[in-house]
Amino acid sequence: MSKTKDSKTEHIILEAAKRVFQNKGMDGARMQEIADEANINKAMLHYYYRSKQQLFEAVFNTAFALLAPQLNAILNDDSSVEVKIRNFTKNYISFISRHPYLPTFIIQELNRNPNFVLKMKDKKGFPNIEKFKKQIALEIQQGTLKPVKGEQLFINIMALNIFPFVASPLIKAFVNIDDKAFKQLVEDRKTEVADFIINSIKA
Amino acid sequence: MSKTKDSKTEHIILEAAKRVFQNKGMDGARMQEIADEANINKAMLHYYYRSKQQLFEAVFNTAFALLAPQLNAILNDDSSVEVKIRNFTKNYISFISRHPYLPTFIIQELNRNPNFVLKMKDKKGFPNIEKFKKQIALEIQQGTLKPVKGEQLFINIMALNIFPFVASPLIKAFVNIDDKAFKQLVEDRKTEVADFIINSIKA
DNA sequence: ATATTTATTAACCAATTGGTTAAACTAAAT
DNA sequence: ATTTAGTTTAACCAATTGGTTAATAAATAT
Structure with a gap:
């Protein structure tokens, strides 16, 4: 500070x-x-x-600073892939339930101004996928994981965890449920998503 | 017409x-x-x-009308779950690659005005999940699928297919790739995602 | 040919919006 | 006590924005 x-x-x-x-x-x-x-x-x-722009950037930066450590948890933690995925899923869904606006806000604004993320990349603490990729490769070699590319697995984990919050109005409409049922459904995903991923990649 | x-x-x-x-x-x-x-x-x-509002709604409706049939493909088609998932994934990613703006636009505007989707629900052709749920339950009973809730599986399929497009600036930054590599990565997902899902749910 | 309806434009308007300014108020330093 | 620096406000401003209008041009009907 x-x-x-x-x-x-x-x-x-x-x-x-x-x-x-x-x-x-x-x-x-x-x-x-x-x-x-x-x-x-x-x-x-x-x-x-x-200016409005500077006030906005202050808001955006604090929002992003809140989200980044969550992702680093799965990228840089030392436990096994399976344990990481289980922990991350549970923690992340719980985290977003407390800040449901966060991912939508960040994604929306990055789409509006994609080169905005470039400024972020330099800052330390910006999520980096390299260690995660090495870990995946290692576990595949050790025979605990099926062959899978680290990038794709990372995207899948992000997608399964984040998407329901970003697309909540759409999902509520398609699945035909109200806010309460949606909340329960998201709660169930704390274990559901982890099982789904592990099932798929465990050797 | x-x-x-x-x-x-x-x-x-x-x-x-x-x-x-x-x-x-x-x-x-x-x-x-x-x-x-x-x-x-x-x-x-x-x-x-x-008015601007009415012009916007015309645009939104045509966009939504383009997306809806894609989703109905997986919800109402008669082939097996596995075949449907493989077809849908390939077709959907190919479809969105031709209209990359679509999901982001729809999701962003529905978040801005969530009760907007309610007007849509009445229209015929609005995706409905009921048939899909029944099919999942049946295949579980027949022993071809592991136990899984239809709603959750549907959300997972949507998430894995749609999310990369919605969050592309974020993903490009995290995975540290340029537009070309991202395009290739998305192309790979046409089979990658289907495998990932099938792996997870096949009994 | 002429009247009438439809399409198109330039100019205009009221409301909104981000931003400024100059004056007033407050608290700390001298 | 008084200067000084920092904080807050009301009033104002220029630019932008969605929308209108009245006049004109083009097409269609008579």
Whole structure:
């Protein structure tokens, strides 16, 4: 941490901005709405964050900083692939249930501005897949896993865990269930998804 | 088809609107930009579609109408689960490669306005999961499939097929590959994903 | 040919939006 | 006590945006 300042107002603004950007996106969000949400004069937003763009980036960065360690858990942890997948699935679904807006927000904004992710890649703590790939190759060689490419397995794990949250309105409609049933279904996935993956790749 | 009209201009506008809405979304799109894209006066947009909202809905409906039959393929086709999954995966990935904007657009806009999907549910042709659930239950009983809930399997199939397209900027960054390598990776998934699923559920 | 309906355009408009400014208020430093 | 620096506000501003209008051009019907 470089800034010891972090005035109370600054923090209140960031929290309000988080809530508004989260479900309106950059384009849909209005500075006035953020100000109202923070019970504060609109000029304060510019006083602390200069522009909408900079306020947005502050929100995006904190959101991403929250998500990245979750992914690093599965990429860099030292336990066996099976244990990692079981832990990750349970933890990740539990994590997202507490921040359901997160993946949608990040994915949506990265699609809007794909070169935005490049700035992130340099920062330390940015998820890197290399160690995971080596581990997969090793376990295949040891005979505990069927042959599978690390990249593809990683994508599958991400897809199975994240997709239901990103596409929740679609899923609710197709499967024809209400919010409560959806919540239960997601809860079930904490073990369901891990079993599904392990079943597929275990030798 | 009710309208034999469909003037040429009307069609040009819809195509232009598709392109703009597709990568800017409802909030980010500008009527003037759509007009420019169509090489036409902005007033024409209102002449044919009255409002931005109605033009958007026209675009959304055509997009959804394109996607729905793809999903019905796996839900209502009569072949075995294994065959269906193999066919669907290959066809769907090939389909989306031709319309890479589609799933992101639909998911993004449904998240922006979740009750929008309710209007869709009434229309015939809206994907329904019931038949698929019965088929899964039957094959489990016959001993060709391991026990698995139809809803969860359906979600897994959707997730594995759709997610890479929705989260492509994120995946490219994590797996550290460029557009070309990503394209190859997606191409590989035409068989990869089917194998992954079948491996997991086959008794 | 002429009237009438349909298509198209340029100019305009009111509302919204991100951002600024100058003045006022507050708290800390002298 | 008073200067000083930081904080907050109301009012304002220029640009943008979705949408309208009135006039014109093109096609269709009579």
